[in-house]
Amino acid sequence: MSASTIKQSAEYQHKRHSMRSALFALVSIFTFGAVHLLLSKVTVGSESVKPYLLLRTAGIPKQGDYVTFPFSHPMIHTRAEFWVKFLACNEGQLLERSNDQFFCDGKYFADARLHSKKGELLPQFSYDGQIPEGMAFVLGDGQNSFDSRHFGLVSNKQMVVNRPIL
Structure with a gap:
């Protein structure tokens, strides 16, 4: 593997990890908001x-x-x-x-x-x-x-x- 291929692979893995983290954060915020709304309604x-x-x-x-x-x-x-x-x-x-x-x-x-x-x-x-x-x-x-x-x-x-x- 060449150095540029390794660098591209590392960048891809970093972007993929960042996307997963952002998606997890959005799902967590949505879930927290939905639970809060359900528990705080009368x-x-x-x-x-x-x-x-x-x-x-x-x-x-x-x-x-x-x-x-x-x-x-x-x-x-x-x-x-x-x-x-x-x-x-x-x-x-x-x-x-x-x-x-x-x-x-x-x-x-x-x-x-x-x-x-x-x-x-x-x-x-x-x-x-x-x-x-x-x-x-x-x-x-x-x-x-x-x-x-x-x-x-x-x-x-x-x-x-x-x-x-x-």
């Missing part, structure tokens, strides 16, 4: 909120965000460990209930729901004042959502912000 299996698929994102929950949080209530017989709701009024904001209507910082955002679909009386939450630090008022988008209008303020310390996908 599927909503009820009429509680309109978006069916949400993506967990980083950030401090603020008014208008969809949030997930750990919650249970004796009136709800579900295995759901995390609830998905819309953050309607957050800590430091003024929450008022007047004539079965709720207001946040003076802006109307929801009516009280007095009865369940079966006609049963629902528990009612009434509050007038600044929402304490670490607490929030959450709503579902669905007409029959069981939310803060019934169970009151919830902790915002373990809330995760979600962005609607579908």
